[in-house]
Amino acid sequence: MSASHSDSSSSFHSRPTDWRPSRCGWTWLETVSTPGGATGAAVLSARAAGSPGALFLIAPFAQNRCASLAAKGLLASTTLAAQADEALDKLLAYGWEPESALLHLSHYALATPAIAMTYSNSYGRFSVADNLCGFSFGAVDAAGTPIAAPAAAIATIFGTGNGIPPTGAIQIINNDSVGGPRRDALSISPSTNLPDYNIDGAICQRELWTGANRDRLRDSLRVRFGVAQVQKTADLNRKPAIIVHGRNDTLVPVNFSSRPYYARNQQVEGRASRLSYIEVTNAQHFDAFLPIAGFDTRYVPLHVYFIRAVDAMYAHLANGAPLPPSQVVRTTPRGGTSPAPALTPANVPAWSLNPPAADRITFDGTTLTIPD
Structure with missing residues (x-):
């Protein structure tokens, strides 16, 4: 099995153990x-x-x-x-x-x-x-x-x-x-x-x-x-789930966790899978670091998307609302100099229920494609 960005210059190939995080x-x-x-x-x-x-x-x-x-x-x-x-x-x-x-x-x-x-x-x-x-x-x-x-x-x-x-x-x-x-x-x-x-x-x-x-x-x-003993099968038994992960995560990198888990789930459950994977650009592991100079100007809070995922799952379970398709959400850092300007909705846009092809995360049975 392999996984790649849509830009072949940044493709990567998994090691076998990567697919059982x-x-x-x-x-x-x-x-x-x-x-x-x-x-x-x-x-x-x-x-x-x-x-x-x-x-x-x-x-x-x-x-x-x-x-x-x-x-x-x-x-x-x-x-x-x-x-x-x-x-x-x-x-x-x-x-x-x-x-x-x-x-x-x-x-x-x-x-x-x-x-x-x-x-x-x-x-x-x-x-x-x-x-x-x-x-x-x-x-x-x-x-x-x-x-x-x-x-x-x-x-x-x-x-x-x-x-x-x-x-x-x-x-x-x-x-x-x-x-x-x-x-x-x-x-x-x-x-x-x-x-x-x-x-x-x-x-x-x-x-x-x-x-x-x-x-x-x-x-x-x-x-x-x-x-x-703790390796997982990635079989969710058709239960709905949303994974939200920041692409810049250096502590739990996407290539060692969410990406292989999602790919393995797609292999195991196929069309029966109800798992959505949301990968957020300019987001990293420690939202608690965002007040620190240099973090505030470069990174957006990932917790915003966690709250949105919880809300989306509640709406799905309570009212049958659709879950988002797997996709890359493209954020915009606040920039400037520390202290960074106030966060606005433009910095942390919502995901789409119908994302364009350039943002869709797809799996064809052997290859997971993550748009750059």
Whole structure:
């Protein structure tokens, strides 16, 4: 099976496992299956220049990540600029959309390592006390050294935390850092003796999927068995459903989740399917980031379309109103400079009950076509 944009220059072909997504799990899978954690290097690419959230980056550490990837034979380029571009090209080759390039930086700082760690633990049913790949959770001081968590922070984290570090007072700790445990982002990798965003931990997480390290084979089998247990058939048994997804989503990319799920559903249910897939341009994963400078001018809120989908489903179930055909909804960013101008209906247009051919998402039995 393959999937493509209507513009053949941006077509992609799926890997077999892409067509049985396990909700957010594919973010984890693609994170750990990208050689050596290329994201930490790709953020330096000139094609990612102007990324919102640039203050999250410790540039020398990202430069060290490029050097460490090259030293381990995972990048072939010899200059920093070329290494960063090569790392980004690897992400694109694995299936991230070009529209995600500007978001790798903020997502790597706030989400990618946490997803790789927590999903590895979850799929393999590891306790955080097992310190899989040398990772643990804890509070740290300003230098990144573990300390006892402040009682006041722990008392409120149930209500203010999201369960995925960094949250509240809790950070990811690299237990294997040179000199002793330290906050992961500030740690020093034993194999390189460099602060390189923990290249050793990233490679270990990759090996959980590949099984390439015989010393970790048992852990790898546990993780892969857990992934197999949550894979889905995409058979909705003719139940109506609407998937709404932002094309710029970098945490749960469309190519690893909604697109393959929709295609698989069309294969399984065929004409009996009542699933609609709405792909929204200029929308990404974290609407909570939209007040941040650079996010506000570039991206529209996806939650608007979630509310519309709920309303459409209610009208369908209560009154028999038709569900929208699968389509790309073309939005318009607010632009300007931060703070961005007020959002207007023109920025977030409604979907169509009769979309033009240039916006329709179609499936012919083997190929899913997504208009550019």
